[in-house]
Amino acid sequence: MALELTSLFGPRRDDTVGTMAQGLQGSEILRIAxxxxxxxxxxxxxxxxxxxxFDPRHFPIPQALVSGITAGLAxxxxxxxxxxxxxxxxxAVQRFYERALGLKYPLESVLITAGARPIIYGVFRTVLNPGDTVVYPxxxxxxxHYVHMMGARPVEVKTDAALGFMPTVEQLAPHLSEARLLCLCSPLNPTGTMISPEALRDIGQRVLAENRRREAAGARPLLVLFDQIYWTLTFGERRHVTPLELVPELAPYTVFVDGISKAFAATGVRVGWALGPPSIISRMKDVLGHVGAWAPKAEQVAVARFLDDTAATSTFLDAMRQHLNERLVALHQGFTAMREAGLPVRSIEPQGAIYLSVQFNLVGQGALRTNTDIRKLLLERAGFALVPFQAFGLQEDTGWFRLSVGAVSMEEIRAALPRVEAVLREVAG
Structure with missing residues (x-):
């Protein structure tokens, strides 16, 4: 007979967990889900x-990966x-970076992990002491959330829609002298925008100047975490650039976050990689080894073979970009037409990743006071589900939202846009 435990637990008690867990916020996206x-x-x-x-019905992983994983298990x-x-x-990752990005790393600079999240956690855990300052837009x-888990000090730099929510050196510079870690991402989640080469070069040169000052003073360097998990997914004339392409001397201070999750629609396959200075990578290996954050072996073997198949990777990425761009453009054109018709909505032209930034300028319209009000209105009245920028650290109710297209069909988008327009006409009318 099984022992019934429910009655023994009683009401929830926060004093059974530590202060870090007590203060950690859960995912807003999961609540919306x-x-x-x-x-x-x-x-x-x-x-x-x-x-x-990605919904595998619309974005299946490459067949070569399916076959390779199956063969590895067998x-x-x-x-x-x-x-x-x-x-x-x-x-294979070493060759991939040399071939595609022109970056020739030593093998000891490459670390494989179970997706990209352990890399970010690993960087934070490896380089930060409690109280260290982390600067991020x-x-x-x-x-x-990572800053909270590490007991670090956050410096949030609010960015502007006019610049695609990308930071400038002028915005970051006042905070770099006190920072231990600068976090950058391009193409950016949640906005689907990309940093310009000029802006990235300016930031890189300022980081380099700061580190030369610190070296002379015998101080710990300022490090850069550069998340480029979406770098293969760019649209139009946009071209991804790395900090090292623009300022090569940043190599000793930069760790890249990357993997197959987004490029190959393989979020559940859990294979990611970090590239960076061997001195940091070797300690990250030790930290993550204790966590057990390595990717499954069969998947690693399959991904190694797939990355070296340049024809297969190129063919898949071409199709991937086409299907994503089709969805993003349909949404952007739909909202642009609504804006031209006088409705209170605008979006930023797609640049990269799987996201579109859209502003519904409805705060103050009737009972709509917050982004949450707008989100619930669109969900309940138009069957249109999206995520407010508050889920990504921006506190103000500005009407900006992230739209992600990896789990929807073109038919769903075409059917939804008229429903959204009808709601906007009713609210704004």
Whole structure:
């Protein structure tokens, strides 16, 4: 007979967990997802633009990866991999970066992890002491939560829609002298925008100047975490650039965050990689080894083979960009037409990643006082689900939202836009 435990737990007690966990905020996106599930369960039609993920019905992973993972499992690749990753995959990533980005790293600079999140956690955990300052722009993904977990000091730099929510050197410079870590991301989650080469060069040169000053003073350097998990997904004439392409002397201070999650629609396959100074990468390997944050062995073997198949990767990425751009452009054109018709909405032209930034300028219209009010209105009245920028650290109710297109079809987008327009006409009319 099983022991019934429910009655023994009693009411929830916060004193059973530490102060870090008590103060850690849960995911706003997951809370929104619960509302969407409830509406769908009621039979409502919902265009779900909330999740930064891919629906395999619309964006399946490459067949070569499916075959490679299956073959790896059949061959018995099911035990622990090396803590820094399978040598074949580390070498494949090394070749991939040299071939695609013109960056020739030594092998000891490459670390394989279970997706990109452990890399970000690993950088924070490896380089920060409690109380160290972390500078990052807002909106941006999860920097505030990692800062909280490390007991670090956040400096949030609010960015401007006119510049695609990308930071400038003028905005960052006043804070760099006290910072230990600067976090940058391009293409950016949540905005789908990219930093310009000129802005990135200016920031890189300022970081380099700061580190030369610190070296002369015998102080710890300012490090850069550069998240480029979306770098293969760019649209139009936009071209991704790295800090090292523009300021090569930044190499000793920069750690890249990357992997297959977004490029190959493989968020659940869990293979990511970091590239950076060997002195940091070796300690990250030790930190993450204790966490057990390595990617599964069969997946590593399959990804190594796939990255070296340049024809297959290029073909897949071309199709991936086409399908994403089609969805993003349809949304952007729809909102542009609404704006031209006098409705209070605007969007930023797609540049990269899987996201579109849209502003519904409805705060102050009737009972609409916050982004949450706007979000619930669009969800309940138009079946249109999106995420406010508050989920990405921007506190003000400005009407800006992230729309993610990896889990919707073109048909869903075409059906949803007239519903949104009808709601806007009614509210603004």
């Amino acid at each position: 619960a509302e969407i599930r409830e509406l769908v369960a009621q039979g409502r039609q919902v265009c779900n633009l909330t999740v930064g993920d 061959a018995g690749e099911t035990n622990y991999p090396p803590s820094d990753g399978m040598p074949a995959l580390r070498q 807002v909106p941006s993904w999860n920097n505030n």
